Amino acid sequence: MTTLSLTVSDSATMLRRNLRHLVRYPSMTVMLVGMPIILLLLFVYVFGGTLGTGLGAPGGGRAAYVDYVTPGIILMTIASTAQGTAISVAMDMTEGIIARFRTMAIARASVLTGHVLGSLIQAALSLGVVIGVAVLIGFRPTAGLVEWTAAVGVLAMITFALVWLSVALGLVSKSVETASNLPMVLVLLPFLGSGFVPTDSMPVGLRWFAEYQPFSPVIETLRGLLLGGPIGNNAVLAIGWSVAIAALSYLWARRLYVRRTAH
Numbered sequence: 001m002t003t004l005s006l007t008v009s010d011s012a013t014m015l016r017r018n019l020r021h022l023v024r025y026p027s028m029t030v031m032l033v034g035m036p037i038i039l040l041l042l043f044v045y046v047f048g049g050t051l052g053t054g055l056g057a058p059g060g061g062r063a064a065y066v067d068y069v070t071p072g073i074i075l076m077t078i079a080s081t082a083q084g085t086a087i088s089v090a091m092d093m094t095e096g097i098i099a100r101f102r103t104m105a106i107a108r109a110s111v112l113t114g115h116v117l118g119s120l121i122q123a124a125l126s127l128g129v130v131i132g133v134a135v136l137i138g139f140r141p142t143a144g145l146v147e148w149t150a151a152v153g154v155l156a157m158i159t160f161a162l163v164w165l166s167v168a169l170g171l172v173s174k175s176v177e178t179a180s181n182l183p184m185v186l187v188l189l190p191f192l193g194s195g196f197v198p199t200d201s202m203p204v205g206l207r208w209f210a211e212y213q214p215f216s217p218v219i220e221t222l223r224g225l226l227l228g229g230p231i232g233n234n235a236v237l238a239i240g241w242s243v244a245i246a247a248l249s250y251l252w253a254r255r256l257y258v259r260r261t262a263h
Contacts, residue, residue: 029084036076044138067139086180086183142226148226217238218242
């Protein structure tokens with residue numbers, strides 16, 4: 001077998017390992033997907049009436065707000081999955097399993113590849129659950145097949161980027177506790193962007209940060225695709241942020257992994 005085929009085979013084995021962990025320990029998945037759902041229900045049913053009226057959308061109220069907030073909750077779901085990835089990577093690096101892998105004929109890249117592919121699958125399942133709950137409580141996207149395809153592409157890009165970032169955060173962490181805390185900033189970014197309220201309602205300094213941070217153009221692109229609103233240059237910014245985060249995070253993660261497995 002060639003080196004490439006061995007790497008693919010070993011990566012598939014590591015993917016099965018990570019998927020079995022998801023099945024055997026479902027509490028982590030439930031916790032990570034549960035928080036976005038709780039926040040969705042909280043903001044729609046507790047704050048939605050007031051915040052939805054403030055949007056100035058036709059109909060206003062809770063019905064308008066569930067459409068507005070769902071793209072932000074979708075990004076929060078991806079960030080929560082990234083947090084779980086960082087924890088899983090840190091567990092591998094601190095509990096001795098990597099030392100065992102070094103004694104076996106396993107492609108080095110397959111360990112991280114298994115984590116990344118497993119996290120992408122977990123994110124897809126989590127997004128399906130969250131979007132399903134959003135639809136049940138009133139989310140009504142107007143997107144057609146083309147718009148949904150584009151939205152899935154945007155979600156795939158930002159998920160891939162954040163998963164690689166979370167892999168790097170897991171590798172740089174010296175403990176599982178640290179790995180669980182470092183990605184929290186990703187979960188908070190939708191709050192400090194256009195995920196829950198329009199940025200023009202924020203103070204000047206915070207508004208500047210909200211408009212130029214990575215999540216806001218992704219949220220606005222999803223909002224435009226799914227609900228028929230304007231997108232402007234947000235799609236270009238979303239793609240640019242996704243590519244930049246993915247490339248830098250991959251290089252960072254690879255460097256950390258080589259360093260930590262060299263001894």
